Amino acid sequence: MPTLQEALKLDKDGIQALKNTLKEKIKASDLNAYVGALEDADTDLIPIAIKDNINVKGWEITCGSKILEGYIAPYNASVIENLKHKGFAPFGRTNMDEFAMGSTTASSCYGKTLNPRNKERVPGGSSGGSAAAVAGGIALAALGSDTGGSIRQPASFCGCVGLKPTYGRVSRYGLVAYSSSLDQIGPITQNVSDCALLFDAIAGYDRMDSTSANLESPSTFEDLNAKRKLKIAILPEFLKNADSSIQNAYQKTIDILSQNGHTIFEKQMLDTSYMIAAYYVICTAEASSNLARFDGVRYGKRAENLSNLKELYLKTRSQGFGDEVKRRILLGSFVLSSGYYDAYYIKAQKVRTLIARQYEEILQDCDVILSPVAPSVAFSFEACKTPLQMYLEDIYTIGVNLAGLPAISLPVDSDEGLPIGMQFIGKAFDEQTLLDIALHLENTLK
Numbered sequence: 001m002p003t004l005q006e007a008l009k010l011d012k013d014g015i016q017a018l019k020n021t022l023k024e025k026i027k028a029s030d031l032n033a034y035v036g037a038l039e040d041a042d043t044d045l046i047p048i049a050i051k052d053n054i055n056v057k058g059w060e061i062t063c064g065s066k067i068l069e070g071y072i073a074p075y076n077a078s079v080i081e082n083l084k085h086k087g088f089a090p091f092g093r094t095n096m097d098e099f100a101m102g103s104t105t106a107s108s109c110y111g112k113t114l115n116p117r118n119k120e121r122v123p124g125g126s127s128g129g130s131a132a133a134v135a136g137g138i139a140l141a142a143l144g145s146d147t148g149g150s151i152r153q154p155a156s157f158c159g160c161v162g163l164k165p166t167y168g169r170v171s172r173y174g175l176v177a178y179s180s181s182l183d184q185i186g187p188i189t190q191n192v193s194d195c196a197l198l199f200d201a202i203a204g205y206d207r208m209d210s211t212s213a214n215l216e217s218p219s220t221f222e223d224l225n226a227k228r229k230l231k232i233a234i235l236p237e238f239l240k241n242a243d244s245s246i247q248n249a250y251q252k253t254i255d256i257l258s259q260n261g262h263t264i265f266e267k268q269m270l271d272t273s274y275m276i277a278a279y280y281v282i283c284t285a286e287a288s289s290n291l292a293r294f295d296g297v298r299y300g301k302r303a304e305n306l307s308n309l310k311e312l313y314l315k316t317r318s319q320g321f322g323d324e325v326k327r328r329i330l331l332g333s334f335v336l337s338s339g340y341y342d343a344y345y346i347k348a349q350k351v352r353t354l355i356a357r358q359y360e361e362i363l364q365d366c367d368v369i370l371s372p373v374a375p376s377v378a379f380s381f382e383a384c385k386t387p388l389q390m391y392l393e394d395i396y397t398i399g400v401n402l403a404g405l406p407a408i409s410l411p412v413d414s415d416e417g418l419p420i421g422m423q424f425i426g427k428a429f430d431e432q433t434l435l436d437i438a439l440h441l442e443n444t445l446k
């Protein structure tokens, strides 16, 4: 597949030819990365794959859930409008964990997506379809969403580049809400320059999103500078839960960065178990509230043979939601219920503030923080992790969402053919520095 930069040089016929090749490749692929919308009228725009939770007018958008079967998006998300203004077009709906809850893409109602690097392994999640499509050569680039790592972890497992922008940088208008205070849309691409290009295309103020930051739109691609020498914080203690292959890759990355003139500082971070606890209280609380709207009345599918309204809610939701979504709705309702609200929800919000403060303190002394993306490489479908074991996989990604910061995941190494990603975490709204250092590291590793 050509890169985005290469595709931007194509004329109308070139883009049409590219789309035809893409369609044939997708048809021949067994990855199950796409779940629909592979026809498109915008023939002279460059095709971008879109996660199944971003509204594209006229597409069936389901969030990988049976409950939204048949729901046709009546409008475009702001990111889709932005893409179109920049010469890109939505093309292909990518698979995901149901309502973006998960780390494997296996909870989708369309079945699992395979990791193109090794089909016995998970592609990561929840944006696994987007990452597998890019890494598998059946998408030039894709959009994903990241609530607690869902762009960075699948990018890391599949070996591509993924950027979770600062909270407020990219409009969430038209993104189906999972956890509104954590969700953010971002690019998954073949390389860092494409990541900057696609980020610039989607980012910017949007009056339709009340949490959108009223700042000038970024021009990170034009301003890319791989020559900057940075102060980089590392978190050695943070790593005690990681596999040895990840620890080795971390050390290797540190050595390369230090040999190339960057200054490395050791820093300490709050115990990661607090992050997991705070994240899973807050995201389930918000999810239980956000998902209340799927009631069989307003969107998508409604259960049949109903005798009263209560049955309509009960049957529609029981049949429409999968196990993980139900688990989270229960957990979220519990932590918000009277008597437990202070003990869990309010406590988690306090911990969230502490976590944000810690990142802020570290980032006062340095430009970026280097951390692994996940404690292991892509695991096998048979690994059969319990829900709790699965939640613990998110230790390196969720702090960033709780603090609202930007982070970029980049492949740096591999273990038996499986990619290993590292992430740079930056100051709020300083995506430029992340892209600069990621480009520098990408060039150095070539």
Ligand code: GLN
Residues within 6 Å of the ligand: 100, 101, 102, 103, 125, 126, 145, 146, 147, 148, 149, 150, 151, 178, 283, 394
């Ligand atoms: N794995 C995390 C979760 O299940 C992250 C998901 C996401 O970022 N959407 O919540």
